[in-house]
Amino acid sequence: METERLDHAAEVKRLVIENARRHRMDDAEVYVTYSSYGGLRIRVVHPALAPHSENDRREKLLSGIDVEIAELLTPEEKEWYGPPFSEYDIPIPAWADVLERSESSEALRFASDLDADIGSPVIITFYSLRGGVGRTTALASTARILAARGRRVLCIDMDFEAPGLPYLFGLSEPTSDTGTVPLLLSLEQGESPDIRDHVVRARGADELYCLPAGRLDVDYAQRLRLIDPESWYRDSPNPLHALLDLAKESSLAPDIVLIDSRTGISAISAPLLFDVSDLAVICFFPHTQAEAGTELLVRSMLSAKTRRSSDTYNISPEPRFLVTPIPPGPSAQQVRDKALTWIDSWLSSVDDRRSAEVGNLQGDELTHFISYAPEVAFRDQVALTSTTHEVYGPIADWLEQLLPQSNQSSIVESVSKSDILNQLDFSTGTAEHQESFFEDFVKTKMSVQAMDPRYPLVIGRKGTGKTAVFRWLFEKAESRPIPVVAPNAFRDRAPWSLGARGFSAVERRLGARNADWQTFWTCYTALAAALSLASENITPADSPFDLTLQDLTSKGSRLDELDIVEAISKMIEDSEAALKASRWLRQMDDILKTEKFLLFDGLDTGFGNDGESRKRREEAVTGLFTFLTEIESRLSKLAFKVLLRVDIWQQLRFENKSHLYGRSIQLLWRDQSDYFKTILKQAVRSEAFKRALGAAGISSDVDQWQEPEVFRAWNLLVGERMKGGKTTFTRNWVWNRLADGQGDHGPRALSQLFHAAVDWEVREEVRSPYDRSYIRPRALVPSLESVSTEAVQSLHEEFPELDGLIHALETVGRTPLDPSEISGVDPEATGELDLALEVGLLAVHEGTVEEVRRYRVPDLYRHALGMSRRGQA
Incomplete structure (x- = not known):
């Protein structure tokens, strides 16, 4: 739909230029874009229009064109109309337009899906459809944690109707001429303000800054009436873009910008969510009243195109979910299950828009739950305490992982990547057939005990x-x-x-x-x-x-x-x-x-x-x-x-x-460090990889490694962070996806994953070189498919009594699922549900082992069974 609109705008501009040339206005200034109402807006400027009436001008320049808004001007008249509007290359990010486009068929890509890092600052918007869910507290707490980790953080209060962010940092009222609202109006008038005159440094923080909305007085109310976000996209320059550029180019140079957005369908929240944000933290409580609105918001985000879009990629804002406040007691799990059911349902609608290289979106990886805590809810200011770290630390992890990674290219370049890829050889067979078994065997506390008489x-x-x-x-x-x-x-x-x-x-x-x-x-x-x-x-x-x-x-x-x-x-x-x-x-x-x-x-x-x-x-x-x-x-x-x-x-x-x-x-492989040693010990059989470890200051004696050495070597081999979706650490991504329904892991599946990943990387390197790690994180996503196929085949061989149940799961085609859905395909298959739980083919999603309401198929098997993740209300 968007492509058609852009093609139409380009065709209209071509026709206007042809009409102008026909009437000897070859050097006319021609601008074409869409208005906030969906129709075309055209401006043509040329001296030859001076003697002609409005009707004559339209007849000459708009012949054969249906247009609602046309500014056909002389250079002198142009001065009265102001500077030309921006020919924005995507539709205006207004709620009406974006909601209309909420069903897209284009490939869905986030900035985090790209192999290259995105430029700083990373822009994050905290948003909620309704108030009272702790959005501003979450933002301020996350900002405190990020600043404590050495990040330079700028918080912008854009909840203009109910500003309050500065007070959580213990800051006093700003002066009447400072704040986000005065700054935006100044930029809209073409002035060149200094953002540092409007920013206040939070007390007790190294590099934490706050840009308040403004001083709440009569002048603020009058200024607020002049804020028209939709007009920013019809005129040039765009003051919202200019504000963020000011922050980037100033001495503040923040790593992360956190924006506190107005609730609801407000004019200001649309460009924040749909245009400037790399990621949006959507805060909600799974009350029935919030379901339809939040779903529409998520679908709209996944169809929007952000400012980071380019000629090569269309980039959508990335959603994360903060479910709060979770009530205490036994109802907490029900609230979590309900929220994840909603989120999985919303995200599963775009499965066909995600390529195999970046993988599908998973609700449990994009969601954080915060339990109700009176000491947090009634606190006037946000303090950096152990509770703050525990409750809001995972959100800070989300955002920090979007920042540019440490540059490992010099290490990668120190040893030929092709040499390493050619030498890496990960076993896909069982232990009895593994030729390098004794070289690769990892002695752990568990294995030592297993050999004890x-x-x-x-x-x-x-x-x-x-x-x-x-x-x-x-x-x-x-x-x-x-x-x-x-x-x-x-x-x-x-x-x-x-x-x-x-x-x-x-x-x-x-x-x-x-x-x-x-x-x-x-x-x-x-x-x-x-x-x-x-x-x-x-x-x-x-x-x-x-x-x-x-x-x-x-x-x-x-x-x-x-x-x-x-x-x-x-x-x-x-x-x-x-x-x-x-x-x-x-x-x-x-x-x-x-x-x-x-x-x-x-x-x-x-x-x-x-x-x-x-x-x-x-x-x-x-x-x-x-x-x-x-x-x-x-x-x-x-x-x-x-x-x-x-x-x-x-x-x-x-x-x-x-x-x-x-x-x-x-x-039981319950320790990530021990588990990943099984693959790293195979990697060090490569002399080239040994040299790469030496260049990184890591010995090649894997058995002697402590956890820091394991993860440093892992990052060198396959990168620190995944791209797309969760933007999580690669080790967590692998750990979660290779777990069966009982949460257990097998080294064989890990070897199979890396065997396939090396083959994929060899092919991809020819097309798109990558120098941050020897295997790019993205290689793991398509490689999981082959591991899943092997895992299901193994079940067929060792547990043939599960064949009927496996067929039923394939037929249902989605997870989580009710027992009735299985019996609807094959009533006899339900007789093997207990065995399926024991061997890890299924896990309890809702209910208890004694009374299961819904089952979940883990990723280890889900891919090969062709099952999508579709939540059910």
């Missing part, structure tokens, strides 16, 4: 590192462990390890001999120990069964599952098999000189994935733990280490399960 059970969700622990112990432990059950990739070195077919055959043999799984594990573990010790040239104790170990060991790698199944079958034919096998295992324990682990991994998928196989797994693993709890105290050298998926462990029921309380380790 005192903890026989290690549980974790898929991808959290269980097999990494197994591989480290299997290949690096000082005393070579005994792999009783091993993942497929290691079965050539543990040929006695059974797989799905072997366990299925064992189940049949057990049934035929009326034996149980506990007996099987006793016999199987003793047999595996004997075979493993023999392969190390350690003579195991003599078998109490009719077995010839030499026949089995002589087969070497040719030993197969059938050999083991048949050997165990012979063992369980003995009515005292469990007792004899237990004694045999203790005898081997006695001959050992050092401690050895009995390793059990691959149980998650080792039994198969169909319903019958999962039932077999549950019974078999229950038997394993019954065996473990009975025998482990009788062993001194052999220590159990069972690695199991957490959802399987939670489903098990067996006597003495409580004996493992406090003796298990759950692999």
